């Protein structure tokens with residue numbers, strides 16, 4: 001990146017800890033699944049993926065409108081989701097690569113356009129060791145999945161179960177992501 005972003009000022013200690021853990025975990029996933037991506041690029045995408053997560057709805061909406069960020073109606077209706085497209089724009093302007101920008105752009109709901117870096121980031125965001133909703137045993141079991149696509153699919157399905165159990169709806173973007181992963185895994 002040409003312009004560095006000081007995450008120490010942007011993120012709470014807890015979010016910074018999560019961000020570092022996601023970066024480390026994403027690199028370990030890349031190694032585990034033999035993903036042909038640059039470790040440093042992946043690490044930086046992981047480290048910065050949540051840089052706008054603590055801005056608050058108003059600031060996210062203001063940035064989205066002022067900077068004409070391309071977002072979906074679902075993201076506008078649930079402004080916390082805007083932290084992904086907003087971070088992607090900030091990182092693009094800071095000089096991150098197309099792969100990094102797409103990975104960060106789609107890290108919340110997933111997308112067939114997120115690329116292999118996006119898949120590593122998406123799974124790492126869910127599985128990093130500070131996450132308490134998943135036991136070490138289940139994490140280890142998930143990591144027995146043979147491909148990053150099947151791991152992503154398992155992660156999405158686990159997320160869905162939680163959403164359904166807590167009475168929440170599934171985003172259209174997430175539905176499309178699951179469909180594309182399922183087609184790929186079952187092909």
Ligand SMILES: [Fe+2]
Nearest residue numbers: 049050053108
């Ligand atoms: Fe996030």
Ligand SMILES: [Fe+2]
Nearest residue numbers: 022049050125
């Ligand atoms: Fe995150």
